[in-house]
Amino acid sequence: xxxxxxxxxxxEIRDAVSxxxxxxxxxxSDHLARIDDVDGRVDAFTQVxxxxxxxxxxAVDAKIARGETPGPLAGVPVALxxxxxxREGKTSCASKMLENFESPYDATVVKKxxxxxxxxxxxxxxxxxxxxxxxxxxxxxxTKNPWNLNCVPGGSSGGSAAAVAAGECPISLGSDTGGxxxxxxxxxxxxxxxxxxxxxxxxxxxxFASSLDQIGPLTRTVEDAALTLDVICGKDPMDxxxxxxxxxxxxxxxxGDISGLxxxxxxEYFTEALNAEMREKVERAIDVYRANGAEIVDISLPCxxxxxxxxxxxxTAEASANLARxxxxxxxxxxxxxxxxQEMYVLSKSAGFGPEVQxxxxxxxxxLSSGYYDAYYLKAQKARALIKKDFDAAxxxxxxxxxxxxxxxxxxxxxxxxxxxxxxxxxxxxxSVNLATLPGMSLPCGLTDAGLPAGLQLIARPFDEATLxxxxxxxxxxxxxxxxxxxIA
Amino acid sequence: xxxxxxxxxEVHVEINSRAKVFCGCATNFxxxxxxxxxPICLGMPGALPVLNRDMVDKSIAVGLALxxxxxxxxxxxxxxxxxPDLAKNYQISQYDLPLCHxxxxxxxxDGERRVVGITRAHIEEDTARNTHTLGGGQxxxxxxxxxxxxxxxxxxxxIRSAKEAYAYLTALKxxxxxxxxxxxxxxxxxxRAEANISIRPKGEAAFGVKTEVKNVASFSGTQKAIExxxxxxxxxxxxxxxxxxxxxxxxxxRGVTFTQRKKxxxxxxxxxxxxxxxxxxxxxxxxxxxxxxxxxxxxxxxKRFESQYGLSPYDAHVLTLxxxxxxxxxxxxxxxxxxxxxxxxxxxxxxxLLSGDKAAIEHCKITPENLAALLQMIDGGAISGKIAKDVVxxxxxxxxxxxxxxxxxxxxQISDSSVIEDAVRQILDGSPDQVTxxxxxxxxxxxxxxxxIMKATRGKANPALVNDILRRELxx
Ligand SMILES: [Zn+2]
Numbered sequence: 001x002x003x004x005x006x007x008x009x010x011x012e013i014r015d016a017v018s019x020x021x022x023x024x025x026x027x028x029s030d031h032l033a034r035i036d037d038v039d040g041r042v043d044a045f046t047q048v049x050x051x052x053x054x055x056x057x058x059a060v061d062a063k064i065a066r067g068e069t070p071g072p073l074a075g076v077p078v079a080l081x082x083x084x085x086x087r088e089g090k091t092s093c094a095s096k097m098l099e100n101f102e103s104p105y106d107a108t109v110v111k112k113x114x115x116x117x118x119x120x121x122x123x124x125x126x127x128x129x130x131x132x133x134x135x136x137x138x139x140x141x142x143t144k145n146p147w148n149l150n151c152v153p154g155g156s157s158g159g160s161a162a163a164v165a166a167g168e169c170p171i172s173l174g175s176d177t178g179g180x181x182x183x184x185x186x187x188x189x190x191x192x193x194x195x196x197x198x199x200x201x202x203x204x205x206x207x208f209a210s211s212l213d214q215i216g217p218l219t220r221t222v223e224d225a226a227l228t229l230d231v232i233c234g235k236d237p238m239d240x241x242x243x244x245x246x247x248x249x250x251x252x253x254x255x256g257d258i259s260g261l262x263x264x265x266x267x268e269y270f271t272e273a274l275n276a277e278m279r280e281k282v283e284r285a286i287d288v289y290r291a292n293g294a295e296i297v298d299i300s301l302p303c304x305x306x307x308x309x310x311x312x313x314x315x316t317a318e319a320s321a322n323l324a325r326x327x328x329x330x331x332x333x334x335x336x337x338x339x340x341x342q343e344m345y346v347l348s349k350s351a352g353f354g355p356e357v358q359x360x361x362x363x364x365x366x367x368l369s370s371g372y373y374d375a376y377y378l379k380a381q382k383a384r385a386l387i388k389k390d391f392d393a394a395x396x397x398x399x400x401x402x403x404x405x406x407x408x409x410x411x412x413x414x415x416x417x418x419x420x421x422x423x424x425x426x427x428x429x430x431x432s433v434n435l436a437t438l439p440g441m442s443l444p445c446g447l448t449d450a451g452l453p454a455g456l457q458l459i460a461r462p463f464d465e466a467t468l469x470x471x472x473x474x475x476x477x478x479x480x481x482x483x484x485x486x487x488i489a
Numbered sequence: 490x491x492x493x494x495x496x497x498x499e500v501h502v503e504i505n506s507r508a509k510v511f512c513g514c515a516t517n518f519x520x521x522x523x524x525x526x527x528p529i530c531l532g533m534p535g536a537l538p539v540l541n542r543d544m545v546d547k548s549i550a551v552g553l554a555l556x557x558x559x560x561x562x563x564x565x566x567x568x569x570x571x572x573p574d575l576a577k578n579y580q581i582s583q584y585d586l587p588l589c590h591x592x593x594x595x596x597x598x599d600g601e602r603r604v605v606g607i608t609r610a611h612i613e614e615d616t617a618r619n620t621h622t623l624g625g626g627q628x629x630x631x632x633x634x635x636x637x638x639x640x641x642x643x644x645x646x647x648i649r650s651a652k653e654a655y656a657y658l659t660a661l662k663x664x665x666x667x668x669x670x671x672x673x674x675x676x677x678x679x680x681r682a683e684a685n686i687s688i689r690p691k692g693e694a695a696f697g698v699k700t701e702v703k704n705v706a707s708f709s710g711t712q713k714a715i716e717x718x719x720x721x722x723x724x725x726x727x728x729x730x731x732x733x734x735x736x737x738x739x740x741x742x743r744g745v746t747f748t749q750r751k752k753x754x755x756x757x758x759x760x761x762x763x764x765x766x767x768x769x770x771x772x773x774x775x776x777x778x779x780x781x782x783x784x785x786x787x788x789x790x791x792k793r794f795e796s797q798y799g800l801s802p803y804d805a806h807v808l809t810l811x812x813x814x815x816x817x818x819x820x821x822x823x824x825x826x827x828x829x830x831x832x833x834x835x836x837x838x839x840x841x842l843l844s845g846d847k848a849a850i851e852h853c854k855i856t857p858e859n860l861a862a863l864l865q866m867i868d869g870g871a872i873s874g875k876i877a878k879d880v881v882x883x884x885x886x887x888x889x890x891x892x893x894x895x896x897x898x899x900x901x902q903i904s905d906s907s908v909i910e911d912a913v914r915q916i917l918d919g920s921p922d923q924v925t926x927x928x929x930x931x932x933x934x935x936x937x938x939x940x941x942i943m944k945a946t947r948g949k950a951n952p953a954l955v956n957d958i959l960r961r962e963l964x965x
Binding site for chain 2: 083084085091093098101103104105107202203204205206207209210211237238239240241317318320321324325326327329330331341345365368369370373377
């Protein structure tokens with residue numbers, strides 16, 4: 001049997017490896033070969049940890065040979081976004097500032113995945129410090145969309161999405177501050193979930209905006225997303241904002257039963273801002289629920305218009321402080337020409353950070369400045385509370401909210417990179433979910449005429465990932481078509 | 490015109506938790522540079538703070554001891570500024586909602602009671618230590634101190650003199666030591682005091698321009714620096730000058746304050762709520778638990794010493810200066826010593842020995858039980874008070890029980906009348922001139938005879954018996 005393991009789901013790989021039907025080493029070798037084959041064109045990977053991957057796979061095989069119970073991700077290859085701290089390799093955040101930075105510790109999620117017997121293939125590209133929606137802000141390389149190599153993979157977890165879409169790994173780990181998992185998942189035709197804020201420990205995730213950042217998987221199936229989430233979620237004593245909740249069984253919750261499910265359609269998400277083809281795909285996806293007995297209800301999220309403004313005040317404010325530590329004193333880039341302390345700061349930051357990162361640091365510094373704090377930061381916090389209230393009210397009437405993930409399908413390189421405001425609009429449907437700390441996910445729901453993926457976004461109540469994943473799983477099983485594989489051979 | 494000083498104090502106290510405030514690193518003072526560090530206190534990418542509960546417990550205790558309100562809900566904030574001693578380039582502190590607020594501390598100056606209002610006490614992390622002694626134009630940073638738990642205690646501008654400032658600091662330190670929440674060691678920096686000083690014409694309500702005096706290594710230094718600063722400001726104003734708002738240092742050798750940093754424009758710290766930490770919610774139960782664990786505080790203990798042991802206010806004050814001294818005293822009394830005599834012995838004899846050695850009572854070799862035994866030997870007539878003073882010196886040196894020392898050195902008091910009678914007669918027989926003088930009414934020589942007899946008995950004669958027998962013999 002020579003069927004390529006690299007198109008299998010994590011679940012299939014895990015089952016086969018655990019049953020001894022295939023060795024983890026073979027699965028991993030197959031994926032490494034796939035990376036050799038396609039990544040020269042996709043450019044998703046920034047580091048491939050060949051030796052480490054084979055060593056981890058060997059350890060899983062040895063464990064099974066000893067008769068020990070393998071973990072829930074036994075032999076499953078995983079790629080990590082460049083901003084997860086790992087002892088192995090570099091943790092660059094796709095920035096010149098950290099291009100040679102080696103973390104002295106592993107992120108909690110990295111430890112959890114390793115403990116579940118997953119195998120790390122390496123790290124994947126992203127927008128510098130997760131700031132961007134196209135991965136064009138990477139200081140390392142340009143990642144392409146496997147569905148069309150002239151188009152962006154979305155961002156900031158663009159490398160994660162492209163790697164999964166191109167069959168280079170069944171699971172990649174991303175982070176989502178305003179849509180950075182869901183939007184690239186949408187643009188690359190993957191499944192991507194941003195869990196409730198607090199569901200997954202952020203310890204070892206290099207922070208962009210601490211009150212919004214959340215870690216989640218990008219996969220090709222909903223079941224794989226559930227499987228990964230079961231492994232990585234849970235209270236972490238190292239993260240004060242992680243939630244202490246009972247152990248989850250999201251995989252077990254994929255019942256295929258949506259009886260009584262109420263699906264809310266927010267009026268504000270279906271306007272002219274939404275590309276017609278994307279709208280049509282999303283509406284057809286909602287028809288699947290309607291046709292299968294779900295109750296479709298009209299809802300309103302009246303404060304949606306403020307989301308982008310609120311988001312860019314809060315995320316930049318937090319980022320301006322989070323990124324202050326990159327100063328050349330203890331680690332990271334220090335400009336060789338700096339002769340004084342002041343020069344060390346100014347030259348290192350000016351040369352180490354790319355333009356979008358500098359723009360956001362400046363914005364964030366501005367909105368926190370004395371005299372502007374009340375007008376911007378404080379007002380944004382109040383508006384954030386109102387946005388959350390909108391969702392609370394909506395969830396009185398429905399159990400999940402359905403709508404588009406992205407207003408447009410993927411776009412050509414350079415199409416929006418000169419216009420930050422245009423680029424910021426890529427996240428109009430995803431940002432509110434972070435502001436309201438809700439779980440949200442993107443599911444592939446068809447291809448445009450140009451052959452680019454469209455995505456359906458589902459949103460649920462805080463910590464109700466079970467309902468979210470079950471609803472998503474139901475759609476995936478009943479959508480009536482196959483997404484197929486991207487044209488990349 | 491008469492001027493009046495207006496002084497507010499800001500005191501940074503390093504709380505003696507075993508771990509730093511947001512990570513698990515050790516807090517000992519003398520570790521080699523950059524050994525008590527981890528990704529969290531080094532501000533490494535991805536690291537997150539977790540608030541140390543013990544720090545909150547101890548901070549609540551200080552707040553309660555200073556009669557503060559404890560906030561049911563307070564939060565941590567980020568204070569943003571760039572400096573190499575600040576790992577994250579922001580300090581986690583508390584801005585508008587401190588843990589403790591609106592308290593007061595009573596102090597006494599020259600027998601007069603004064604109340605100093607406590608504005609707030611808030612939790613923050615300490616900074617690292619920069620060193621500029623590496624040579625080659627390089628500076629080094631030691632992050633061992635970065636993230637140590639700090640409590641900043643800020644007073645209202647209620648203090649009116651350098652003496653009051655000194656009294657405030659002393660009273661505060663006493664409370665901190667009673668609570669056992671800090672080493673309060675100014676040399677090691679575990680207690681740092683800053684004074685905000687301004688003067689104004691007496692009777693005026695508006696404040697003058699203030700200067701801030703920082704980096705003084707002792708309480709007495711702080712007192713001197715404030716005295717100097719008040720006089721300096723007065724001189725400037727009397728000569729028609731203006732006070733500039735600035736930070737001033739203290740040159741202890743020259744006894745002057747000097748300009749350290751002019752107040753350019755006010756620093757914009759861009760405070761905002763720390764998103765990596767959840768709010769500090771202290772409910773009734775938590776506060777009550779801390780209240781119940783609190784030791785008796787100096788003021789209460791002083792009052793109790795007066796009523797329970799019948800001590801004078803002064804003695805009660807001295808004995809409660811430190812918790813360890815008060816504990817020691819009470820242990821002596823508990824071992825069945827007379828309360829007043831025990832007070833004298835602890836305050837005078839023992840204190841003299843300790844001061845001579847610059848030793849702390851915690852390390853004193855004389856156990857409270859042994860000191861009580863010594864006092865009982867005096868009461869029982871086994872030794873004289875004079876001998877006891879020698880015995881206590883030996884006890885201090887060896888830690889032996891008084892009975893052992895008395896026996897070893899043959900110091901038991903002579904209370905046998907016939908022995909003393911013999912000694913008295915011998916002295917009287919050998920001093921006919923003085924006997925004649927005495928009989929002629931010059932009774933002062935009585936002391937001479939006592940001295941001679943004590944000398945002859947090497948001080949062991951029971952003084953009361955000597956008195957009786959001598960008088961009887963002389964009256965014959
Ligand atoms: Zn530490």
